[in-house]
Amino acid sequence: MTDWLQQPIAAIDDEARVAARARQGVLTKPPGSLGRLEQLAEAFAGWQGRVVPALSDIDIVVFAADHGVAARGVSAFDPAVTGQMIANFAAGGAAICVLAQRRDARLSIVDLGAVAPPANYAGVIDARIAAGTADFTESPAMQVGELEQALQAGRERVSSSAQLFIGGEMGIGNTTAAAAILAGLTGAAPAEVVGRGTGIDSGGLARKQAVVAAGLDRHRPSWDGLDGPAKALAVLRCVGGFEIAGLTGAFVAAAQAGVPVLMDGFIASVAALCAREIAPDCGRWQLFGHCSAEAGHRYLLETLDAKPLLDLGMRLGEGSGAALALGVIGDALALHAGMATFAEAGVTSGGANA
Ligand SMILES: Cc1cc2ncn([C@H]3O[C@H](COP(=O)(O)O)[C@@H](O)[C@H]3O)c2cc1C
Numbered sequence: 001m002t003d004w005l006q007q008p009i010a011a012i013d014d015e016a017r018v019a020a021r022a023r024q025g026v027l028t029k030p031p032g033s034l035g036r037l038e039q040l041a042e043a044f045a046g047w048q049g050r051v052v053p054a055l056s057d058i059d060i061v062v063f064a065a066d067h068g069v070a071a072r073g074v075s076a077f078d079p080a081v082t083g084q085m086i087a088n089f090a091a092g093g094a095a096i097c098v099l100a101q102r103r104d105a106r107l108s109i110v111d112l113g114a115v116a117p118p119a120n121y122a123g124v125i126d127a128r129i130a131a132g133t134a135d136f137t138e139s140p141a142m143q144v145g146e147l148e149q150a151l152q153a154g155r156e157r158v159s160s161s162a163q164l165f166i167g168g169e170m171g172i173g174n175t176t177a178a179a180a181i182l183a184g185l186t187g188a189a190p191a192e193v194v195g196r197g198t199g200i201d202s203g204g205l206a207r208k209q210a211v212v213a214a215g216l217d218r219h220r221p222s223w224d225g226l227d228g229p230a231k232a233l234a235v236l237r238c239v240g241g242f243e244i245a246g247l248t249g250a251f252v253a254a255a256q257a258g259v260p261v262l263m264d265g266f267i268a269s270v271a272a273l274c275a276r277e278i279a280p281d282c283g284r285w286q287l288f289g290h291c292s293a294e295a296g297h298r299y300l301l302e303t304l305d306a307k308p309l310l311d312l313g314m315r316l317g318e319g320s321g322a323a324l325a326l327g328v329i330g331d332a333l334a335l336h337a338g339m340a341t342f343a344e345a346g347v348t349s350g351g352a353n354a
């Protein structure tokens with residue numbers, strides 16, 4: 001059922017990438033002066049297989065689900081908020097709705113298992129697996145079949161015609177699950193990777209760290225001695241969440257389909273790590289939109305050797321940080337396409353004393 005995870009990752013067009021770099025070198029500016037904007041244009045050229053890439057077809061998919069571990073008092077909000085927010089996404093009132101509209105991106109919402117689902121599913125994709133995961137301090141968060149369903153639900157949301165995929169999430173308690181996955185995969189201490197999420201107080205933070213430590217102690221035998229895909233799937237199943245598994249499936253499928261992925265914050269980046277553990281080459285199709293204020297994200301980005309485009313102190317999720325970074329990417333591609341070359345503009349190029 002998860003055989004598809006091992007299908008090959010799409011190749012990058014190095015010729016187009018090198019040609020895009022050459023174009024950057026002859027645009028009317030000192031070579032390198034647009035910094036990372038130049039690298040963005042080059043990366044998109046490699047992904048799209050053309051020297052002058054465009055970006056008009058963007059998919060933002062928000063995966064929503066609840067977490068049994070939320071019963072342990074690890075969030076500042078009630079799990080009922082997950083379903084309420086699904087309705088808010090459908091009505092256009094959430095942050096990601098505003099940003100998706102401003103960026104002209106397609107927004108889809110997928111319910112993988114809110115405990116209190118919305119009254120109607122107009123505008124929401126109903127892919128419910130169960131009413132939330134199990135509390136991982138008591139049992140594995142998911143059954144094997146549930147994990148497979150969540151990964152597959154993510155895969156099904158990837159369209160090979162899209163030029164960019166953004167995965168967002170909504171799930172009260174999911175910063176706890178994400179921290180547990182990160183600690184399980186990297187060996188980091190809970191204190192290093194557990195943050196305040198929606199804004200839990202100091203007592204709650206200590207409780208959250210203890211919950212993550214208890215979950216890891218309980219389930220470590222399930223992945224001890226494993227590595228690579230087997231370990232990642234075991235960690236995801238034991239302490240993960242449906243929406244994090246959905247993101248992981250989508251990120252692997254996108255890299256297989258040749259669709260680059262723009263990562264959001266802490267939760268999405270944990271799914272990016274899971275995707276890389278399952279299919280290492282899929283990292284070549286990943287770009288990181290921002291550094292979240294959630295404790296643990298900076299450490300995770302370093303682990304992934306990823307340099308986020310923005311660092312605005314945001315800690316929302318939903319895909320919002322990635323959606324904001326679209327502005328920078330759009331400008332990078334517009335500069336690459338629209339600037340004149342030295343020859344076209346009759347400007348003398350440098351080199352005399354370079
Ligand atoms: C109204 C509201 C909207 C949100 N949108 C994203 N999140 C974010 O906060 C949650 C994770 O934090 P924790 O682990 O502390 O529960 C996730 O749902 C995440 O997407 C929200 C949270 C709330 C309350």
Ligand SMILES: O=C(O)c1cccnc1
Binds near residue numbers: 175198264265267
């Ligand atoms: O960075 C994130 O993804 C994040 C941080 C806090 C709460 N929800 C999401």
